[in-house]
Amino acid sequence: MAHADDRDLVTLFTKALRKLGEAGQPEEASMLGGQAWWALKDTDPRGAERVNGTMHYLARLAADPTARERD
Template sequence: MSTTQEPVPALTRLLSRAVRALGRAGHPVDASRLAADGWAVLRHDHPGEAERLNGVLHYLARLPGNDPAKETRMTAEDRPLDVRSEAPARRHTLIFETWQSLGDGEGFVLINDHDPKPLYYQFAAEHDGEFTWDYLEQGPETWRVRIGRTAAA
């Protein structure tokens, strides 16, 4: 590495290469957790670098064996959040804002045009034990996931 490189972008590139290699080596869940942890560290102060790791999470989500934990709760009060017409750069912000607005035990149903598995790992990196995740529909054109806030959150 050249001494003229900025450390955060250089480390983000290294982490991106490493977690992609870990995922291809048969450990996509571990790789996704590491990438999401990096994303959580960077997202507020270095959003461009966090977005790079978000792209890596989307790559890892397509690898075989990448199945995040699933929860099994849903209520009739869950409101839908359809992000399919939102710009991709806005989607995760909107989803996190919606989750933050929930009361204990409440949830919403995310409607998306691709598997939101990267989002699961981002929630786990920032809100481990505070959210629930339940796939209601898994493509091929529409994914519906109930995302909830636990009473402990």
């Protein structure tokens, strides 16, 4: 079970991943997200799910750079 401080870190991390993706580096952000998901999956499933959602957002950015403009 994750502590509140851990959830705050996941929130900050996912925001940073989104910003990195929006800055033109969605593949790099996705790789970092994948590493974070792997680290969280057993100890903080909820945090891992949040990272997973962010990676789906990043995948859309990588596939269609104009997707951010529509969100």
